[in-house]
Amino acid sequence: MSGWREAAALAESSPLAWPGVRGPVFADYPLAPLTTWKVGGPARYLAVPSDLEDVFQLFRRAGVEGWPLFFLGRGSNVLIADAGLPGLTLHLARAFQGWERREDRWRVGAGVSLPRLARQAAAWGVSGFEFLAGIPGTVGGAVRLNAGAHGRSLAGLLTRVWVATPGLHLLELPAGELELGYRSSRLLSLPHWLVVEAEFRLPAEASPAAVRQRMRELLTARRARQPSHPRTCGSVFKNPPAAAAAGYLIEAAGLKGRRRGDAQVSRRHANFIINRGQAQAGEIQALIREVEEEVRRRHGVRLEREVVFLPGDYAGK
Ligand SMILES: Cc1cc2nc3c(=O)[nH]c(=O)nc-3n(C[C@H](O)[C@H](O)[C@H](O)COP(=O)(O)OP(=O)(O)OC[C@H]3O[C@@H](n4cnc5c(N)ncnc54)[C@H](O)[C@@H]3O)c2cc1C
Numbered sequence: 001m002s003g004w005r006e007a008a009a010l011a012e013s014s015p016l017a018w019p020g021v022r023g024p025v026f027a028d029y030p031l032a033p034l035t036t037w038k039v040g041g042p043a044r045y046l047a048v049p050s051d052l053e054d055v056f057q058l059f060r061r062a063g064v065e066g067w068p069l070f071f072l073g074r075g076s077n078v079l080i081a082d083a084g085l086p087g088l089t090l091h092l093a094r095a096f097q098g099w100e101r102r103e104d105r106w107r108v109g110a111g112v113s114l115p116r117l118a119r120q121a122a123a124w125g126v127s128g129f130e131f132l133a134g135i136p137g138t139v140g141g142a143v144r145l146n147a148g149a150h151g152r153s154l155a156g157l158l159t160r161v162w163v164a165t166p167g168l169h170l171l172e173l174p175a176g177e178l179e180l181g182y183r184s185s186r187l188l189s190l191p192h193w194l195v196v197e198a199e200f201r202l203p204a205e206a207s208p209a210a211v212r213q214r215m216r217e218l219l220t221a222r223r224a225r226q227p228s229h230p231r232t233c234g235s236v237f238k239n240p241p242a243a244a245a246a247g248y249l250i251e252a253a254g255l256k257g258r259r260r261g262d263a264q265v266s267r268r269h270a271n272f273i274i275n276r277g278q279a280q281a282g283e284i285q286a287l288i289r290e291v292e293e294e295v296r297r298r299h300g301v302r303l304e305r306e307v308v309f310l311p312g313d314y315a316g317k
Helices: 003-010 052-065 114-124 130-134 139-145 208-225 246-252 281-299
Strands: 025-030 042-047 069-072 078-080 085-091 099-102 105-109 158-164 170-174 194-201 263-265 273-275 308-310
Touching (some): 052 085, 052 158, 052 194, 078 281, 114 130, 114 139, 246 281, 273 281
Parallel strands (some): 042 085, 069 085, 078 308
Antiparallel strands (some): 099 105, 105 194, 158 194
């Protein structure tokens, strides 16, 4: 069952009727089921746009009302505050699911999940997308953070993206203009630019069996390293540029297993924080702060967060 369906089943509220918007819009919608950590409060308004027209209609409404705007894909890299999100949240996991292949170019909707992308490439016998199989996000969230693993990242595949802006423009940006770096892109400083489509270069074809085999190997390597616990957000911190890996630094600071309520630094991989069941976002946030302070005190290294705090990281932008 997709996160969207889970949440739809949970929500008691019926969609609101917003003139000109075809996709459903909900008031006070619980967001925790739409995230992998399963924490966080409701969105004041949650909209699931059907298409680009809907996106612009929603941007217009937010502009008129003066509401802050937030975006959510699969919620696999966000910590949503217990108080929830004010304003309007656009959730791209139902629409923007299409793709079109033309020769060596593949144009994909921003709501497509990365494992689905990897499986389709494997079915075509196209290698290069295997590393995406274990990353449970959408194309949109992945472009913004230049998601990557096993020494690869989207930067090596992406040719262009299409972005909708609150100024009601649809911009086509060549990948070279996105300043893609290690878990970063120019879009990090443009939090209200919504990625709606992305285009990838399809590398040389191989046999589907060989591509699937490579995908399985990478998934096995991942399972051996990472906690099997489903309620995580992946790595909490980026690996610092001129120091040991974040997980090593956290472990060496004696923090493996450290708890705040039901939030716990994983014993398997110290750069993961798991929700053992009933964790609150505030507890996870406090644990993250504790890890940051302890690593700075012990190793003199300032860890940079990979996970996004909502609304915190966007306050004032
Ligand atoms: C078990 C696990 C393993 C993981 N492993 C990896 C890994 O190996 N490598 C890696 O890079 N990441 C990893 N992640 C983190 C995460 O899956 C990726 O960062 C992913 O790209 C986030 O996509 P999302 O759709 O879930 O984004 P969300 O978490 O929904 O959002 C993340 C950020 O992107 C913004 N955003 C979402 N959609 C859009 C859009 N369409 N346009 C503009 N902004 C948008 C949000 O506002 C938010 O700021 C892992 C996570 C988990 C839970």
